[in-house]
Amino acid sequence: MRRTLIIARRVVRQLLREHRLLGLSVIAPLAIVYLLKLFFDTMPATFSTARYAVPVAAFLVHFLSFLLCAIVLVQERTAGTLERMFINGFRRAEIIGGYLLGYLGLATLQAAVALTEVVLLFGLDYGVGTLAVLFVVVWLLAVASVMLGIFISTFARSEGQVFPFIPLVTVPSVFLSGLLLDTALLPTWADWLGRLLPLRYANTVIQEIIRPGGTIGEVWPNLAVLLGYIAVLWALASRTLSEVE
Amino acid sequence: MDAIKVSGLTKQYGDIQALQGVDLTVPKDAVYGLLGPNGAGKSTLIKALVGSLCPSGGDVSVLGLNPLRQRAALRERIGYMPQGLALYQDLSARENVQFFGAAHSVPDLAGRVEEALEFTDLRARADDPVRTFSGGMQRRVSLACAIVHQPDVLFLDEPTAAVDPGLRARFWSTFRRLAQKGTTLFVSTHLMDEALLCDEVAVLRQGQVITADAPARILERGQTHLLVRQDGRIEERVVGGHPEDLADALHVYGLSREIGAVEVRGDTLETVILGLIEEAKR
Numbered sequence: 001m002r003r004t005l006i007i008a009r010r011v012v013r014q015l016l017r018e019h020r021l022l023g024l025s026v027i028a029p030l031a032i033v034y035l036l037k038l039f040f041d042t043m044p045a046t047f048s049t050a051r052y053a054v055p056v057a058a059f060l061v062h063f064l065s066f067l068l069c070a071i072v073l074v075q076e077r078t079a080g081t082l083e084r085m086f087i088n089g090f091r092r093a094e095i096i097g098g099y100l101l102g103y104l105g106l107a108t109l110q111a112a113v114a115l116t117e118v119v120l121l122f123g124l125d126y127g128v129g130t131l132a133v134l135f136v137v138v139w140l141l142a143v144a145s146v147m148l149g150i151f152i153s154t155f156a157r158s159e160g161q162v163f164p165f166i167p168l169v170t171v172p173s174v175f176l177s178g179l180l181l182d183t184a185l186l187p188t189w190a191d192w193l194g195r196l197l198p199l200r201y202a203n204t205v206i207q208e209i210i211r212p213g214g215t216i217g218e219v220w221p222n223l224a225v226l227l228g229y230i231a232v233l234w235a236l237a238s239r240t241l242s243e244v245e
Numbered sequence: 246m247d248a249i250k251v252s253g254l255t256k257q258y259g260d261i262q263a264l265q266g267v268d269l270t271v272p273k274d275a276v277y278g279l280l281g282p283n284g285a286g287k288s289t290l291i292k293a294l295v296g297s298l299c300p301s302g303g304d305v306s307v308l309g310l311n312p313l314r315q316r317a318a319l320r321e322r323i324g325y326m327p328q329g330l331a332l333y334q335d336l337s338a339r340e341n342v343q344f345f346g347a348a349h350s351v352p353d354l355a356g357r358v359e360e361a362l363e364f365t366d367l368r369a370r371a372d373d374p375v376r377t378f379s380g381g382m383q384r385r386v387s388l389a390c391a392i393v394h395q396p397d398v399l400f401l402d403e404p405t406a407a408v409d410p411g412l413r414a415r416f417w418s419t420f421r422r423l424a425q426k427g428t429t430l431f432v433s434t435h436l437m438d439e440a441l442l443c444d445e446v447a448v449l450r451q452g453q454v455i456t457a458d459a460p461a462r463i464l465e466r467g468q469t470h471l472l473v474r475q476d477g478r479i480e481e482r483v484v485g486g487h488p489e490d491l492a493d494a495l496h497v498y499g500l501s502r503e504i505g506a507v508e509v510r511g512d513t514l515e516t517v518i519l520g521l522i523e524e525a526k527r
Contacts, residue, residue: 080331
């Protein structure tokens, strides 16, 4: 645990000095949510913006968190610092855990900013309890996305090898997680494929909680699945991160 | 006990045989040089010794430990300076050294960080980001990261490549000071003249050790060119590299008045090693 915290502290220190990256992480969701508002304003009055507003914000957080983290370990590998970490005695699970902890702050910031903007911009009238649950689910999704990014990056030897994974993970999320259409309408295999994506579980909770009369009671296992998802990916990434050539 | 023992080490990458049965023994507290042209397999061999590469065959032991099976125990006792810089450019020199030092369970880490910075002459700019440093200074930070935990064996992969002659001399005097403090150094280089600065060297070519000996003994394998001016003409004779060979050759001439000048040109260590590499090609 001591070494995990040492890595996390170093990652945070580096992130705080990456002003451009930090700025982009906050400004990008803001700008995209605003464009979304412009797009929704063109829809007929019968169109339910609430059905899409928070889930799309969740998708943005998922996409950005995944993207930012997908290349971090690959950068460590190409710079030679990953090999140096191993030879200095850091272990695989400690490195993965350190990165996850280090990026928690950024994930929290993104979740808070995206959710606040979407609520204010679309004039969503949710109670404090609903907002709290929405924050928790978007935050958990962000953490799962960070972990998914780290996991994917363990398969790449260079930054270039990460890029094909980005549409492979994020595009199916749009179609198979219930963001645009009801997952009950999907063929069974596509439905199961969707269950591999963290956005599916986050979206299920969001749709239920924003539904008039909806409660967390029905859907809380999805939050547990997200937690399990993070733990399983941590364990998997700790195995797939290669230490020896 | 020897610090490093390698026998029959092989590494295959697809069709490429990077190491072809390497045998080496490195005594404790020595400065051991691994010489060879680019692509000879020097980095591959070092990676096998520090446990970041799985060999295809053979045995490796560092401080009596297997670098793969006993890597946790070994990594507390070795230091590694890779060929690339392998530093966090946006962190300061002190933060880099602290980070890599903190991986080890060493007492008084803060004191050791300051000691490593002092040793590599980095104290004045220890808090500046590494990206603002010259290439030579960054190499010194990399060295500080490798020695902060005071390892028993230090692996240095081409530490003086692309470094100016002044800094190169400083680096070697630093290596010598480390050896005096009881550290075994394993240094790879493609600069043949650096062999003279080592206690023992191994010359690697295409993944094979073509010779391993003390530099003075390797030098004896060279030739001495004896140029004698006599009666207005210059006669050149090639004799062996051993001092007795030269004495024998001079006997022929005696010290008669007809001899106008005698010039002796010995092969440099670089020439001898390059000759050995050429010989191995044939």
